[in-house]
Amino acid sequence: MKLVIHIDDSAQWQAALEKAFPQATVLTSNAPEDERKNADYLAVWKAPEHLLQEQSQLKGIINLGAGVDYLLKTPGLPSDVPIVKLRDAGMGELMADYVLYGVLHFYRSMDRYATQQQSATWQPQAVPDKTQWPVGILGLGAIGSYVATHLSQAGFPVLGWSRSAKQISGVRCLHGDEGLDELLGQAQSLVTILPDTPATEGILNAEQLAKLPEGASVINPGRGSLIDEQALLDALGEANKPGHLRGALLDVFCEEPLPTNHPLWQHPNVVVTPHMAAPTPLNDAIDQVIAYIKAFEAGETLATISPASGY
Numbered sequence: 001m002k003l004v005i006h007i008d009d010s011a012q013w014q015a016a017l018e019k020a021f022p023q024a025t026v027l028t029s030n031a032p033e034d035e036r037k038n039a040d041y042l043a044v045w046k047a048p049e050h051l052l053q054e055q056s057q058l059k060g061i062i063n064l065g066a067g068v069d070y071l072l073k074t075p076g077l078p079s080d081v082p083i084v085k086l087r088d089a090g091m092g093e094l095m096a097d098y099v100l101y102g103v104l105h106f107y108r109s110m111d112r113y114a115t116q117q118q119s120a121t122w123q124p125q126a127v128p129d130k131t132q133w134p135v136g137i138l139g140l141g142a143i144g145s146y147v148a149t150h151l152s153q154a155g156f157p158v159l160g161w162s163r164s165a166k167q168i169s170g171v172r173c174l175h176g177d178e179g180l181d182e183l184l185g186q187a188q189s190l191v192t193i194l195p196d197t198p199a200t201e202g203i204l205n206a207e208q209l210a211k212l213p214e215g216a217s218v219i220n221p222g223r224g225s226l227i228d229e230q231a232l233l234d235a236l237g238e239a240n241k242p243g244h245l246r247g248a249l250l251d252v253f254c255e256e257p258l259p260t261n262h263p264l265w266q267h268p269n270v271v272v273t274p275h276m277a278a279p280t281p282l283n284d285a286i287d288q289v290i291a292y293i294k295a296f297e298a299g300e301t302l303a304t305i306s307p308a309s310g311y
């Protein structure tokens with residue numbers, strides 16, 4: 001059985017897969033065309049078009065990340081091959097750390113201390129009661145639900161929102177337009193961990209951002225497409241004319257890398273990170289790739305992604 005992989009550090013993945021899964025012939029996308037053609041499975045992150053187009057007998061595609069937006073937009077993606085994606089695979093813990101950092105950044109006034117330091121100002125800020133600092137999480141999937149539970153265990157009231165109704169211990173789970181309104185109306189920190197789909201594009205526009213409480217902060221490690229960036233800038237205001245929102249921690253952007261002249265780089269109340277919130281951990285991911293292939297081979301029913309829904 002032939003597996004072809006494509007990811008930044010393919011050689012490392014190939015070596016780990018060969019060791020853990022000796023039954024498979026593991027090639028990277030750099031192999032000669034006649035060798036990499038006729039693969040049974042592709043395990044890919046940002047696959048080139050030709051790798052998808054040259055295959056004729058694929059039994060499955062494994063997306064080596066949680067977001068399938070890039071894969072679904074790649075020309076040549078066969079419509080009749082089942083696609084699975086990594087589910088959590090160690091990313092939940094990394095994402096939970098990132099989000100907790102972001103919530104604490106604002107909750108413990110690290111943004112204000114950074115400003116004060118510029119003028120050597122020694123001024124402790126009040127620490128609000130945690131119970132008065134609701135965290136709203138858009139997206140309660142494999143990663144979002146892990147993050148929601150983690151934040152709840154850290155002592156914050158957590159509201160979560162998803163497409164379907166859910167039950168997660170310690171989390172007020174909401175759905176639908178009314179649920180979104182309730183969450184936005186309360187969230188002191190709003191966290192977006194939704195996938196990039198036709199239904200989520202621009203979901204945080206000026207109208208929705210205006211529903212957040214005065215002084216709320218936004219943490220976006222989901223996808224750049226979720227937020228209207230100009231609306232966010234407007235809501236943040238300027239140093240001498242603060243807006244409705246207090247600040248933002250942003251990991252993902254409409255255009256990546258974020259262009260050097262983009263105003264988000266310069267905004268004093270924005271922290272920019274370069275799409276690093278939850279990189280795919282190799283070992284957990286490899287275990288999941290092998291489990292997926294074994295399940296495909298055994299004819300099991302797998303939780304495949306829905307191209308129509310986009311996630």
Ligand code: NDP
Nearest residue numbers: 066067139140141142143144162163164195199222277278
């Ligand atoms: P999942 O596919 O497991 O979950 C997606 C969640 O979003 C589900 O709860 C789903 O609802 C909800 N959702 C989807 N569409 C809508 C909608 N229209 N309205 C309301 N809710 C919706 O994804 P993961 O949790 O694994 O990952 C989420 C995203 O995080 C990824 O798609 C990716 O974009 C991003 N990510 C970013 C990383 C980074 O380093 N910055 C790393 C990893 C992921 P339901 O449960 O009802 O289906």
